[in-house]
Amino acid sequence: MKALMTTWLGALLLMFGALAHAQSDLTIEITRGSDRATPIAIVPFAADGEELPEDVAQIISDDLQRSGYFEPLPRDAMYDQPSTGDEVRFGQWNALDVRYLVVGQVSRGGDGYRIRYELMDVSGESRMIGENVTAGGDELRGGAHYISDQIFEAITGIRGAFSTRIAYVTAQGTDDDMQFALYVADADGHNSQQVLSSREPILSPAWSPDGRRLAYVSFETERPAIYVQDVNTGQRARLASFDGINGAPAWSPDGRRLAMTLSKDGQPDIYVMDVGSRNLERITNNSSIDTEPAWSPDGDSLIFTSDRSGGPQIYRYSFGSGESERLTFTGNYNARGRISPDGESLFLIHRSNEGYQVARQDMDSGRLVVLSDSRLDESPSVAPNGTMVIFATQQGNNGVLGAVSADGRASYRLPSAQGDVREPAWSPFLN
Amino acid sequence: MQFKSHARILAIALSLALVAGCSSTGGSRDGSMDGTDANGGAGSGAAGSGQVSGSGVSGDRSGQQADGRIPEVRTIYFDFDRDSIRSEFESVLVAHARYLRSNGNARVVLQGHTDERGTREYNMALGERRANAVKRFLEVQGVSPSQLEVVSYGEERLAERGGSDDAHAKNRRVVFAY
Numbered sequence A: 001m002k003a004l005m006t007t008w009l010g011a012l013l014l015m016f017g018a019l020a021h022a023q024s025d026l027t028i029e030i031t032r033g034s035d036r037a038t039p040i041a042i043v044p045f046a047a048d049g050e051e052l053p054e055d056v057a058q059i060i061s062d063d064l065q066r067s068g069y070f071e072p073l074p075r076d077a078m079y080d081q082p083s084t085g086d087e088v089r090f091g092q093w094n095a096l097d098v099r100y101l102v103v104g105q106v107s108r109g110g111d112g113y114r115i116r117y118e119l120m121d122v123s124g125e126s127r128m129i130g131e132n133v134t135a136g137g138d139e140l141r142g143g144a145h146y147i148s149d150q151i152f153e154a155i156t157g158i159r160g161a162f163s164t165r166i167a168y169v170t171a172q173g174t175d176d177d178m179q180f181a182l183y184v185a186d187a188d189g190h191n192s193q194q195v196l197s198s199r200e201p202i203l204s205p206a207w208s209p210d211g212r213r214l215a216y217v218s219f220e221t222e223r224p225a226i227y228v229q230d231v232n233t234g235q236r237a238r239l240a241s242f243d244g245i246n247g248a249p250a251w252s253p254d255g256r257r258l259a260m261t262l263s264k265d266g267q268p269d270i271y272v273m274d275v276g277s278r279n280l281e282r283i284t285n286n287s288s289i290d291t292e293p294a295w296s297p298d299g300d301s302l303i304f305t306s307d308r309s310g311g312p313q314i315y316r317y318s319f320g321s322g323e324s325e326r327l328t329f330t331g332n333y334n335a336r337g338r339i340s341p342d343g344e345s346l347f348l349i350h351r352s353n354e355g356y357q358v359a360r361q362d363m364d365s366g367r368l369v370v371l372s373d374s375r376l377d378e379s380p381s382v383a384p385n386g387t388m389v390i391f392a393t394q395q396g397n398n399g400v401l402g403a404v405s406a407d408g409r410a411s412y413r414l415p416s417a418q419g420d421v422r423e424p425a426w427s428p429f430l431n
Numbered sequence B: 001m002q003f004k005s006h007a008r009i010l011a012i013a014l015s016l017a018l019v020a021g022c023s024s025t026g027g028s029r030d031g032s033m034d035g036t037d038a039n040g041g042a043g044s045g046a047a048g049s050g051q052v053s054g055s056g057v058s059g060d061r062s063g064q065q066a067d068g069r070i071p072e073v074r075t076i077y078f079d080f081d082r083d084s085i086r087s088e089f090e091s092v093l094v095a096h097a098r099y100l101r102s103n104g105n106a107r108v109v110l111q112g113h114t115d116e117r118g119t120r121e122y123n124m125a126l127g128e129r130r131a132n133a134v135k136r137f138l139e140v141q142g143v144s145p146s147q148l149e150v151v152s153y154g155e156e157r158l159a160e161r162g163g164s165d166d167a168h169a170k171n172r173r174v175v176f177a178y
Helices: A001-016 A054-065 A092-095 A141-156 B004-018 B035-066 B087-102 B119-139 B164-173
Strands: A029-032 A038-042 A070-072 A099-108 A112-121 A126-135 A165-174 A178-188 A195-200 A202-207 A213-218 A226-230 A235-242 A246-251 A257-264 A270-275 A280-282 A292-293 A301-306 A313-318 A325-326 A334-339 A345-352 A356-362 A367-372 A376-384 A388-395 A396-406 A410-415 A421-426 B075-077 B109-113 B149-155 B173-176
Touching: A038 A054, A054 A070, A054 A099, A054 A141, A099 A141, A112 A141, A126 A141, A165 A202, A178 A202, A178 A213, A195 A213, A202 A246, A202 A421, A202 B119, A202 B149, A213 A246, A226 A246, A226 A257, A235 A246, A235 A257, A246 B119, A257 A292, A257 B119, A270 A292, A270 A301, A292 A334, A292 A345, A292 B119, A301 A334, A313 A334, A325 A376, A334 A376, A334 B119, A345 A376, A356 A388, A376 A421, B075 B087, B087 B119, B109 B119, B119 B173
Parallel strands: A038 A070, A038 A099, A246 A292, A396 A421, B109 B149
Antiparallel strands: A029 A410, A099 A112, A112 A126, A165 A178, A165 A421, A178 A195, A202 A213, A213 A226, A226 A235, A246 A257, A257 A270, A270 A280, A292 A301, A301 A313, A313 A325, A334 A345, A345 A356, A356 A367, A376 A388, A388 A396, A396 A410, B075 B173, B109 B173
8 A cells, every 4th residue: 555655646746746836726615514414533643753744634624524424523622632642542432422533653764754644433432444545845835635535435435525625717807808718727726737827718627437548628719629638748639620610528437538518500409529540429409508418327328408409408319329318407597507426416507586607416216405505506517426516606706716515505615816717627546 | 611501501590580589509509507697797787788788889980980990899798698799789789790890810819708607618519609609690790700709718718807787797708819
């Protein structure tokens, strides 16, 4: 595990060393905590008297709280700050109604850090995990997210997604005096790195399933075109620049094909391009708008937005039958669908009496539930473990990113210090 | 070319109902579509943009034919939920059609825009629908399709920020970019 961790952090360093240094970090504001969150205590990690650049326990605590699954105990409520499992007096934590406890130490080791942590079950008075983690010199945050992943999975049985990344677009200005930039950052908004900047619009970033490439739409030639860029090397290719719309790229689960919207043959329709050969297959063909394709996790079907029935609704095209069927029937505006990794939920933008909101529709029952409490939501993107949805919304007159748990119980926001933030795309698992 | 057959079909539709404008594929819908919201937005937007077009168009009529200058009014606005040409902007389009017919080498990009409500890629399609409505109008007026190109920006380049009805109305537009 130690070796694996080292390799992974090394890869991350390589991956982002090549990128530009411009930063646009996002901060986190918790807007709603879940009433079903499990109480947990993450004790500050001992550090041998050394001043550390990052507070590892705080990063873990923030990760777990953000998920909505956990309610970390405030530090000032802790009577004691043990750093090893042997020092833990369970009765004391039991009295604080804490179900789980995380203790640890950080020390200098080699070129970086050695982190030792233990996860304790308070009521069972037992140790669930104990592990040593090594992290590169400036990868303490990555080490902390890795530990969050292990804790999350040990307790919930769900794979953690704290070591993932997000892509997003920033924008400033109006009309023909604008500045756009595409960024990638850690899932908690830190370590942002600029991938592309332009005075023309950038939108619809989409991660390849291996997490190495981003497909996106850029107007840098004053016409929309779809590009694929290697986030490691910065190398990129223009895949589609037909007359009219070139939009909404979506990777197939095997990473070999891109679904996209093209209007080169008249109205916007869905096409699938083989990324290797660039061969195009036309999927829909009618006089209405068909756009915003997304693949089912098994790759057997595509969902997309169409106004063939009047207003926008979500449809599903099956590659087997070649037929499309309508999936959404609640209300007169349902668009930009994304299917959860388990295939059971459809996340989308639904227009309610309140406005445009993130909603989840159960694939079996068809029942639709609004998840967000904002009014101008766009671009939902599901975490690879299916527990959270990140989306774009507005706070005042500024575009910010929001996230809501799949059950709607917990939510947080990631505002930017400057300009609008929009078009979030949650990466796949990277480790 | 694809455009020609398209234009021919639409020329028939347009000649039947030129004033109403052509909306062959149904209304375009940015954002909310309930009439209450739309009325306020369209009303205030019409007032604002009407003043601009009024002075601009009269200027064109006097000077445009003589010196062949590009008409000054290069933005027209759309009602909420619509891609039909508002009657007050027909004279603007006619002036551009006249200019393009008499300047065969001139080319224009018709930039379609929507307001910020709704999803981005769907709005991209709606912006294209608006720009296409202008393109069809110009083709019916005898402008060569080779002089016209449509580029939709959807909601990516708002003319005015903020969620007011007035801002929404100013964002629902097609811009002539020569």
